[in-house]
Amino acid sequence: MSYVLGIDLGTSAVKVSAVNQEGVIVAQQSFDYPLNQPHPGYSEQNPEDWVSGTTVAIVNLILKDHLKPEDIEGISYSGQMHGLVLLDENHQILRPAILWNDTRAAKQRHEITDVLGDRFETITKNQPLEGFTLPKLLWVKENEPEIYKQIATVLLPKDYVRFRMTGKLAIDYSDATGTVMLDVNEGTWSKEILNALNIDIDLCPPLINSTDFVGNITSSYASFSGLSTSTKVFGGAADNAAGAIGAGIVDDKQVMVSIGTSGVVLKTEPKTSNYRGVLQFEDHGITDQYYSMGVTLAAGYSLGWFKRTFLPDHSFDELTSLAAERPIGANGLIFTPYIVGERAPYADADIRGSFIGVDGVQTQGDFIRSVLEGITYSFKDILQIYQNNHRTFSQVVSIGGGAKSSFWLQLQADIFNAPVTSLVNEQGPGLGAAMIAAMGLGWYSDWKTCVAKFVQYGKIYQPQPEHVAQYEQFYAVYHQVYEATASLSHQLLQLRRRNS
Structure with missing residues (x-):
């Protein structure tokens, strides 16, 4: 029997679902982690908690639910959006991640608008809201300059977990859009926005599609998770994109x-x-x-x-x-x-x-x-x-x-x-993540076929x-x-x- 794992990295917990080729969820495990709110409007987490929680859930799937590691063909992700994860040149975490529901960057939001005006919406098709990644990055630049000087890479939550499992740095397009550093029309990081705000474009990692093959599980991650190095890992998506696929x-x-x-x-x-x-x-x-x-x-x-x-x-x-x-x-x-x-x-x-x-x-x-x-x-x-x-x-x-x-x-x-x-x-983003892995593996020829296998609708309520x-x-x-x-x-x- 072959399976894919859908890793749903939420704000309060991670849930990992094992799904077979018939779209049936055969096992699930989850693990909670804390949310830190050191000041009013602040919301932070330790990225290592995401990695530890994900690993515990996977270990339990293998030990408690008796999944054979060699039967897990692929893994993909759904991740809480907009969170700012900062790594130095040695890929070490520089500070706690600033989450989607953190509102400290109101000042930076207005600074972005003052500098770029209507061009910002033209490029990103969004406003620079405090919850998005770019205002958070500017907040660090202005309030924690010693940390900012050390930044080598900016990631989002699920992308950090994927990096720890594969050793590869990347952000998929669905999460990249939510950073509001992406030129949506061109499908590239926006040099215009980053130059205007004096941010080095090299902080932004390579862009990938959600179903792109990123790499196999590394031997180091395999050694403490129990996974096989033959398991393939795919990009994944922002939680709302994955939730839409799962629905x-x-x-x-x-x-x-x-x-x-x-x-x-x-x-x-x-x-x-x-x-x-x-x-x-x-x-x-x-x-x-x-x-x-x-x-x-x-x-x-x-x-x-x-x-x-x-x-x-x-x-x-x-x-x-x-x-x-x-x-x-x-x-x-x-x-x-x-x-x-x-x-x-x-x-x-x-x-x-x-x-x-x-x-x-x-x-x-x-x-x-x-x-x-x-x-x-x-x-x-x-x-x-x-x-x-x-x-x-x-x-x-x-x-x-x-x-x-x-x-x-x-x-x-x-x-x-x-x-x-x-x-x-209903399994929402976690099911969507599993579907992304299934499509990445080529289990199905198109998304409609995949949806027909995985998604079952219930009663229709008429107005x-x-x-x-x-x-x-x-x-x-x-x-x-x-x-x-x-x-x-x-x-x-x-x-x-x-x-x-």
Whole structure:
């Protein structure tokens, strides 16, 4: 029996899935690692924790799940995006990695805009948001100059793990786009951007496609992981690109909605698309394909925050059951999920969330329902951008936390006014990583054949016209809350910072 391993390197844990040629996941192992937040707005990890966690998971697949190393033909990756990993000339780590959800680089974001203006969006098709890699690199340059002088190579999280397994330095195009140092039109590192910001282009490693063969497992990594040196390693992809592949989003007829800590709405796009940075534009994990995505920073995080703060003894199933008992619109209560700032369609790190319409008759269930509805309204904000730009789609594929509840799936169909389906075998980015390895090995002739083997769709939830009409009225109010509260949120945050 032959297998591929899909390594899903997340923010809180790594999960490694072993998949056979029929697309069946035969075994999985995971390992958690810590997140360090030394100051407000900071988010860091030790890259060695990723390597150790990945290795432990692989060792357990071999020892506990009895996978034979010689049967593992290929490995590929899905990785948390935008994280800044810095290596010196000896390939040693210079500082903890600065992660995607780190917001310290707001000043550098504005510096990039001041220097490059509209040219930046023309070259990258994105805005230089604080969460992206380039502003983080400038932050290190300005705040840790002694470390910056030692930098020889810039990598992203999964690329460091792949380097440790193969000894080869590279970044695949889907993750390179998210650094906002890539000229998307030319498919090369942007000399114009890097020269304008006085960054040496030699810090950027070679570019590869997601399915490109990088190398075999090295003998040193084989010696402590148990893998065979005959195992082939392929480039891998950014987690959203890999998640889209794992959800079967390989053409423009579907949209993916992913509810994790953050939330993502993603759609494949022609290269000519340009949303002027309101939506992110990225290379797909499929060569010569592209996708756009809008991000809600606190999707599942909002529900988790509410549970942790107000109903810690309730399960998530109990929360959705309470919400299902309440009417559409939560008795006139609207929640905006901006509790850690927002990215799309409002690139505003200082906006904060609101409950609007609090009334003495409302219950716990109303508050829970308003949180679920508010998260889903935030996705509708992004879907509206597609519709306003005549980017049509026939179905929404929902993955993550929102796909585990039939109530929430129906709520999505009604708010989006579109059919919504979930996945029977949802494994998201990890499955996508395994599919990349399978395609790299040549197991399948094309992506549609691969999707047919790996991806299984579940029940389709159809929008209910009466509910759609009601939600449209509440959404029209929700859509006004950002503009109405932004100034107040900014003032409150300034006071909080001043008095902390």
